[in-house]
Amino acid sequence: MEVEPRRLLSWGVSLPEVQGALAGENINLPGGRIKDYGYLYDARITGEYESLEEMGEVVVGAYEAGSVKLSQVADI
DSSP states (O other), X not given: OEEOHHHHXXXXXXXXXXXXXXXXXXXXXXXXXEEETTEEEEOOOOOOXXXXXXXXXXXXXXXXXXXXXXXXXXXX
16 A cells, blocks of 8 residues: 555645554554655554455545545555
């Protein structure tokens, strides 16, 4: 998974919001990195999904106009 900084900005979602949503959903990723403005962060989150599509449905931001899903701010 690679979070796209431009997409975060366009949707008004922060990297900590993405990290918090993933942690709250108990996703199990066997490793990986999140790239944000040239910085790399190691991802370690517990839980499990049956498919990448299911993971992309995680809501990472919710606003009056609607919700923002992980697939809208990251390449999965």
